[in-house]
Amino acid sequence: xxxxxxxxxxxxxxxxxxxxxxxxxxxxxxxxxxDLRLGRHATVVDSEEEEEDNAEQxxxxxxxxxxxxxxxxxxxxxxxxxxxxxxxxxxKIVLAFQTLGVVFGDVGTxxxxxxxxxxxxxxxxxxxxxxxxxxxxxxxxxLIPLVKYVLVVLWANDDGEGGTFALYSLICRHAKxxxxxxxxxxxxxxxxxxxxVPSPELERSLKIKERLENSLTLKKTLLILVxxxxxxxxxxxxxxxxxxxxxxxxxxxxxxxxxxxxxxxxISVACLIILFSVQKYGTSKMGLAVGPALxxxxxxxxxxxxxxxxxxxxxxxxxxxxxxxYYFFKRNSTKAWYSLGGCLLSATGSEAMFADLxxxxxxxxxxxxxxxxxxxxxxxxLGQAAYLMENHADAGQVFFSSVPxxxxxxxxxxxxxAALIASRAMTTATFSCIKQxxxxxxxxxxxxxxxxxKFMGQIYIPVINWFLLxxxxxxxxxxxxxxxxxxxxxxxxxxxxxxxxILVTLVMLLIWQIHIIIVLSFLVVFLGLELTFFSSVLWxxxxxxxxxxxxxxxxxxxxxxxxxxxxxxYETEVKQKLSMDLMRExxxxxxxxxxxxxxxxxxxxxxxxxxxxxxxxxxxxAIHSMIIFVSIKYVPVPMVPQSERFLFRRVCPKSYHIxxxxxxxxxxxxxxENHQTFEQLLIESLEKFIRxxxxxxxxxxxxxxxxDSENEYPSSRVLIAPNGSVYSxxxxxxxxxKDTSNAILEASTSEVSSPVSPDSPVFDAEQxxxxxxxxxxKAKESGVVYLLGHGDIRARKDSWFFKKLVxxxxxxxxxxxxxxxxxxxxxxxxxxxxxxxxYMV
Numbered sequence: 001x002x003x004x005x006x007x008x009x010x011x012x013x014x015x016x017x018x019x020x021x022x023x024x025x026x027x028x029x030x031x032x033x034x035d036l037r038l039g040r041h042a043t044v045v046d047s048e049e050e051e052e053d054n055a056e057q058x059x060x061x062x063x064x065x066x067x068x069x070x071x072x073x074x075x076x077x078x079x080x081x082x083x084x085x086x087x088x089x090x091x092k093i094v095l096a097f098q099t100l101g102v103v104f105g106d107v108g109t110x111x112x113x114x115x116x117x118x119x120x121x122x123x124x125x126x127x128x129x130x131x132x133x134x135x136x137x138x139x140x141x142x143l144i145p146l147v148k149y150v151l152v153v154l155w156a157n158d159d160g161e162g163g164t165f166a167l168y169s170l171i172c173r174h175a176k177x178x179x180x181x182x183x184x185x186x187x188x189x190x191x192x193x194x195x196x197v198p199s200p201e202l203e204r205s206l207k208i209k210e211r212l213e214n215s216l217t218l219k220k221t222l223l224i225l226v227x228x229x230x231x232x233x234x235x236x237x238x239x240x241x242x243x244x245x246x247x248x249x250x251x252x253x254x255x256x257x258x259x260x261x262x263x264x265x266x267i268s269v270a271c272l273i274i275l276f277s278v279q280k281y282g283t284s285k286m287g288l289a290v291g292p293a294l295x296x297x298x299x300x301x302x303x304x305x306x307x308x309x310x311x312x313x314x315x316x317x318x319x320x321x322x323x324x325x326y327y328f329f330k331r332n333s334t335k336a337w338y339s340l341g342g343c344l345l346s347a348t349g350s351e352a353m354f355a356d357l358x359x360x361x362x363x364x365x366x367x368x369x370x371x372x373x374x375x376x377x378x379x380x381x382l383g384q385a386a387y388l389m390e391n392h393a394d395a396g397q398v399f400f401s402s403v404p405x406x407x408x409x410x411x412x413x414x415x416x417x418a419a420l421i422a423s424r425a426m427t428t429a430t431f432s433c434i435k436q437x438x439x440x441x442x443x444x445x446x447x448x449x450x451x452x453x454k455f456m457g458q459i460y461i462p463v464i465n466w467f468l469l470x471x472x473x474x475x476x477x478x479x480x481x482x483x484x485x486x487x488x489x490x491x492x493x494x495x496x497x498x499x500x501x502i503l504v505t506l507v508m509l510l511i512w513q514i515h516i517i518i519v520l521s522f523l524v525v526f527l528g529l530e531l532t533f534f535s536s537v538l539w540x541x542x543x544x545x546x547x548x549x550x551x552x553x554x555x556x557x558x559x560x561x562x563x564x565x566x567x568x569x570y571e572t573e574v575k576q577k578l579s580m581d582l583m584r585e586x587x588x589x590x591x592x593x594x595x596x597x598x599x600x601x602x603x604x605x606x607x608x609x610x611x612x613x614x615x616x617x618x619x620x621x622a623i624h625s626m627i628i629f630v631s632i633k634y635v636p637v638p639m640v641p642q643s644e645r646f647l648f649r650r651v652c653p654k655s656y657h658i659x660x661x662x663x664x665x666x667x668x669x670x671x672x673e674n675h676q677t678f679e680q681l682l683i684e685s686l687e688k689f690i691r692x693x694x695x696x697x698x699x700x701x702x703x704x705x706x707x708d709s710e711n712e713y714p715s716s717r718v719l720i721a722p723n724g725s726v727y728s729x730x731x732x733x734x735x736x737x738k739d740t741s742n743a744i745l746e747a748s749t750s751e752v753s754s755p756v757s758p759d760s761p762v763f764d765a766e767q768x769x770x771x772x773x774x775x776x777x778k779a780k781e782s783g784v785v786y787l788l789g790h791g792d793i794r795a796r797k798d799s800w801f802f803k804k805l806v807x808x809x810x811x812x813x814x815x816x817x818x819x820x821x822x823x824x825x826x827x828x829x830x831x832x833x834x835x836x837x838x839y840m841v
Contacts, residue, residue: 099368100294103356105422106240106349107145108294108373111301111380112399112415113247115388117342117486119395122335127389132328132336134319134385136343141377144347144497148526150369153354153500154362156507159638161668162357163429164229164496165436167503168222169636169667174511175212177219178440178636179567205513212510222506223442223563229499230437231555233355235492235548237430237468240348241423242475243489245271247482248419251400251412268476275420276469279427280460281451290421297418298376300411305376305383308402313389316382340536341490346381348493349422351500355429427468431461439634439667442563444818471551479544488545490537494530495552501527558814565811569793570604572839577608580652588655592623596782599624599833600682603789606631606662609651612789615837626779628682629660638668648689654768657775659686675831679784687773694769788834796840807841 100108118133158166172178212218249268252259309316318324329336353365387402388394394401403411437443449460479485501523508519541549583590603610610629617623629651645665651658661682792812795804 099360099364100291100298100372102290102424102428103353103360103365104349104368104373105290105294105418105424106244106352106426107347108298108301108349108377109244109248109415109418109422110346110348111377111384112251112419113243113482113486114342114346114381115384115398116247116396117345117483118339119342119398120483121342122332122339124388124392124395125331128324128327129331130385130388131316131319131324132331133339133343134316134381135322135324136328136340137346137381138319138378139322139325140343140347141374141381143529144526145350145353145369146374148501149350149353150366152522153504154357154366156504157354157357157362160357160361161436161638162353163355163433163436164226164233164499164503165433165440165442165667166357166638167500167507168226169436169440169638171222171503171506171510172636175209177212177222179219179223179563204516205510208506208510224560225499225502227442227556227559227563228552229496229503230433230442230559231552232492232495232499233351233426233433234430234464234468234555235552236351236426236489236496237464238471238475238551239485239489239492239548240426241272241275241468241472242268242479243482243485244419244422245275245416246476246485248412248416250482251397251415254397254400255408255412265476269473271416271420272423272469272472272476275423276427276465276472279424279465280449280462290417290424293414293417294421297414298372300414301380302376304403304407304411305379305381307404308383308386309379312386314386316385316389319382319385337536338539340533341487341540344490344494344533344537345486346377348489349426351493351496352426352429354500355426355433427465430464430468431459434461434464435459436667437559439665440636441566441634442559444558444562444814446819475547479547481544484544487537487540487543488548490533491541491545492548492552494534494537498527498530498534501530557810561806561810562814565793565807565815568807568841569791569839572793572841573603573605573610573612573791574608576611576839577605578611578614580609583609583652583656586617588653588657590617590623590656592617593621594625595622596779597624598626598628598679598683598779598782598784599787600628600630600679600784601787601789602630602632604631604633605629606633610789612791612835612837615835616787616789619835620833624779624785625782626657626776627659628686629658631660631662633662633664634667635664637666639666640664640669646685648686650693654772657779661685675786675828679780683776683780687776690772690776691769694765698765784831786832788832790834790836792836792838793841794838799841 114137115133118137122129122133124130154162156167156170158170161169212222246264246268249264249271252264252267332339353369357365384398384402388398391401399415400408400412434443434446435448438445438448446461446463449462451460475485475488479488505519505523505527508514508522537545601610601613601616603612613627613629645663647660647662647664649660649662651660792815793807795807799807
């Protein structure tokens, strides 16, 4: 039976029955041990007791770290390879082939509906209108998907990861703009950070960095932009299937005269259900299956386009002259402006190329688009325009009308398959974006299934999958007009495009450090172009496309409330953490009975002793003889190398047997541990940590006689981190300090050991090591229990009504229904012990 204890303690932010002492921020090496390279790995080991007293620290030099208790990282081949340089040429070709089905499905099916929507808003009055509309489409394709995304934005990836949150993560690494105060200087020494400090020559970058870090308003504004872009990505995942499937099935109206609109809608509903039902089979499997289908689709587009150019009117090639855009607006004025919403549909799916980048390499996406996708799309649009030059009346269903009669049904079948594939493009992008936002604390935790053991970015989120299906069905059944759905499509696509433009501009200024003229040109050209398109689609928002705006706003509020509540909870826990003075007063038995066994206390704090631990001490009749605070922390990198994942630290004197372990994960890392293997690797890692600590104590103690004074510390040391950064250490080596505590191994001792006097005999280090390892083994044999501190927050009675509403109802609802972090461990209920605590904020 599960040992679950739910306490009802309520703690005010400024009051507590514990003695609270806030820790002063120390230098970067006074925070936590970090893996550095000094010819070999170096590990900084210190004690939290010393941090509280601002006392000395000990530096231990070791070989390469192999301590690890992340099972999934050992199971997944190539788990820590963020690019694709290790695969052979054949696999690269297969990978490029898969990009057709996963990345380009959305933009590839745009010829199904682009001209139809444009000419419904601006009817054809002459062949010059066709040339003008074609010229608009051609240059939209060239400017947005090709120039902006393929040539610029794809290079702003975060170590192979794309999307709105990848850009945010990239910015967070180069400037401290995250609102969650859990950053540690040791995080910057993770090799995958690849931190490029702005050069002194470029004062602009330094000023931007300083302004971002010092302005809370700018930090919140940046977060709001990121959340707005993410909500639009998810909204795209709703409207893309509705638009693609409905437009492809609508081709039946050309092939079958008797078919009715309601029948088209019902067939579309059936196709959508099938589509989302097979989503669980994964990107890799589905990519191989749909790659050939999309290849046939692009070949069909090109073939039909060439056929129509030869048969009807090849003079449409004149549309490459942009003067026809001017003539188009001069002839149609307001109607031409309305038609911009339809023109934008030719570029939909551009964001998917960036958001789905985590599935494939940059080169495979770029080469596939430039040498296959773009030429086929251009030929397809040219062929439709050539057909319209002699068939103005068929503008409503121009694609299917332009297909040769003998090839209609094969083309109809391929078009519907391509539409189903296109619907997956933004769905996979949505999964990736939600996983990133969850890891960075901006979305409630959900169940995530990894569909590939080779490439960790390929995921499936069941709840989101069925949620998107339900909303797509509502959209198709309630708004069956292609024009209205197309307008909603434009709103969602432009929303994320504009956010991407702003974030990439910030990346150019802060990280790339390129000339200001280039940055301003990028911003003015593309943001101006997107705002022009946005003004067109917003003018028609009242026709039903407002639904997608409401949906995006709801998503934004969910993410903002979750982020706000999570940050408030963390800040409150930092304020309420226990002081080291209190721990000394309690003694090494912690004021209670120390029962044999190991307690793994999961907590979000990366520094200090959480207040929930005090609640465990008062609620439980006994506490385990060994306590390890385990903190799972996500850092703004895609992946953390296995050798740099864990930070160990001894909390309090040795006799307390309390340790801290911080497990650092990137937003792309997989966490799926088996609790038994987890425990075994944890104990092995702890033993190696203790052995190295004892070994370095012994080595450094040999040099004690050579020191001139025990009270004088040597000058600062310089270490070189894995990323090449140079750090000056103003902390002493082990030879410069003395151990201030005896090693008392009995867990029932009630007082803290007294400092060793200079005249006392030298402690037997080897015997101490064996005793401590024996103690760990006995504790492990007694069993491991997972201590879960479930902390809730409630708004104080004197808080504003809006704050009470957000914290007590909205955030509480999200927290109650989200997935608990411990579920990934599959721990039996008999090994769990939970204490609840409520903080008043």
